[in-house]
Each structure stands twice: as C-alpha cells, then as structure tokens.
Amino acid sequence: MDGFGFIHERLDIELLILYILNRLPGAIDKDTLTELTISCDGGINYFNFSDALGVLVTTGHVSCVDDKYSTTAKGIENGNITETSIPYPARVKAERLLIPIAQKLRRNDMIKTETKPAPNGGYSVHLSLSDGSGSLISMDILAGSESQARQMAKKFHANAEELYAQIAMLLMDET
Numbered sequence: 001m002d003g004f005g006f007i008h009e010r011l012d013i014e015l016l017i018l019y020i021l022n023r024l025p026g027a028i029d030k031d032t033l034t035e036l037t038i039s040c041d042g043g044i045n046y047f048n049f050s051d052a053l054g055v056l057v058t059t060g061h062v063s064c065v066d067d068k069y070s071t072t073a074k075g076i077e078n079g080n081i082t083e084t085s086i087p088y089p090a091r092v093k094a095e096r097l098l099i100p101i102a103q104k105l106r107r108n109d110m111i112k113t114e115t116k117p118a119p120n121g122g123y124s125v126h127l128s129l130s131d132g133s134g135s136l137i138s139m140d141i142l143a144g145s146e147s148q149a150r151q152m153a154k155k156f157h158a159n160a161e162e163l164y165a166q167i168a169m170l171l172m173d174e175t
Contacts, residue, residue, distance in 0.1 A: 005043025006087035013037070013044055013052035015086050016094070018061060018071060018079030023098050026105040027068035036097055041090045106132070111160045113153035118142060123149035127156045129164050137164050 007013060020036050021028075028036075033053070038044050053069070056062040061075035071079060083091070114126040123146050128138040143149035156163060 005041040006090055007041040008043045008048075010048060010052050010055065012086070013048055014056055014061075015079070015082050016040060016044075016090060017049075017052060017056060018075050019083050019086055019091065020094055020098065021062065021069060021071040022076055022079045022083075023095070024070075024102055024105060026109060027065065027070035028101065028105070029068055032101065033069055036094070036101070039097055040094045041087070111157050113157055115143075115146070115149040115153055117146075125149045125152045127153065127160075129160045137167065 007016060017033070017037055020033065020040075030053075034046065034049055037049050038046065053062065056075065057064055057069075059074075060072055061078060062069055063072050110130045110132060112126070112128045112130075115123050118124040123143045125141045125143050126138075127141065129136045141152060143152055
C-alpha cells in the first residue's frame with residue numbers, strides 16, 4: 001500500500017534524490033540521504049528509495065566514493081533540467097531539511113586534521129582551519145601517543161573556531 005504523499009514512482013524519487021544531492025556542498029552517507037529523501041514526502045519508503053538510488057548510481061547520475069554519495073556532472077545537468085517536476089511541497093521541505101546538513105558539510109570542509117607517526121617517535125598532528133577563501137590557522141603539534149594525537153584532532157575538530165579565537169587573543173594580549 002502506498003503511503004500518503006505526492007511521490008510514488010521511481011523516476012520521481014530519482015529526481016528528488018538528485019534535487020537533494022545537487023543542493024549540498026559535499027557528499028553524504030546513505031543513511032543521511034535516506035532520511036532526507038523519505039522525510040520529504042510521505043509516499044516514499046526505504047525500498048523504493050534504495051531502488052531509485054541504485055538506478056542513479058548504475059546510470060552514472062550519482063557516484064559513491066568511500067560510502068558517500070554525490071551527483072556527477074550528468075546528475076547535475078539532468079537534475080537541474082527536471083527539478084521543477086518535483087512537487088512543490090516536497091521541494092520546500094527538502095530545502096528546509098537541507099539547511100543544517102549543508103552547514104555541517106561546509107564546516108567540516110573548513111576544518112582539517114591529520115595524524116601520522118613522527119620520524120623521531122610520537123605522532124605528528126596537523127590541524128588547520130580555513131574560512132572558505134583562505135587559511136586562518138595551520139599548525140603541527142607533537143603528541144606522545146596515537147591516542148593523544150587522535151584526542152587532539154577530535155577536540156580541534158569539535159572546537160576549531162573557539163580554539164582559533166583563544167589563540168588569536170593570546171597572541172594579541174599586550175600584558
């Protein structure tokens with residue numbers, strides 16, 4: 001039995017998936033894409049979504065790299081051409097649902113962390129923060145162990161903006 005909603009056909013679900021992916025600044029995992037798509041319209045279920053996503057990957061409209069999905073050039077072009085055929089309520093709901101995910105993807109893209117064994121022992125931790133147009137801060141820190149390095153990278157990622165502000169204030173303090 002079909003659920004309530006405007007979208008029931010596989011082609012319509014494919015168009016909605018392209019619509020969602022075309023509006024995100026980066027690739028997303030399948031669980032997030034599933035939740036977004038199903039939340040946009042009551043007529044979509046998991047099985048129909050999975051079928052539609054599989055077709056999009058097979059036809060080269062969507063790529064999957066490291067279990068993250070994004071549109072290809074073909075998917076962008078075809079999605080842009082056909083997006084007005086998606087029911088208006090589903091488009092509006094998609095736009096609303098995409099805001100926090102797009103913000104998170106943009107933030108994650110501006111914060112980079114890397115840990116690797118240091119040549120003389122310990123672990124090197126590279127941390128950087130950009131504002132989208134250039135680097136705000138980039139530093140390397142030596143950690144005593146791999147677990148310390150991972151902890152530093154995790155804390156920096158979670159608090160990059162605050163740490164940058166604190167470092168800048170310390171460097172500008174005239175006392």
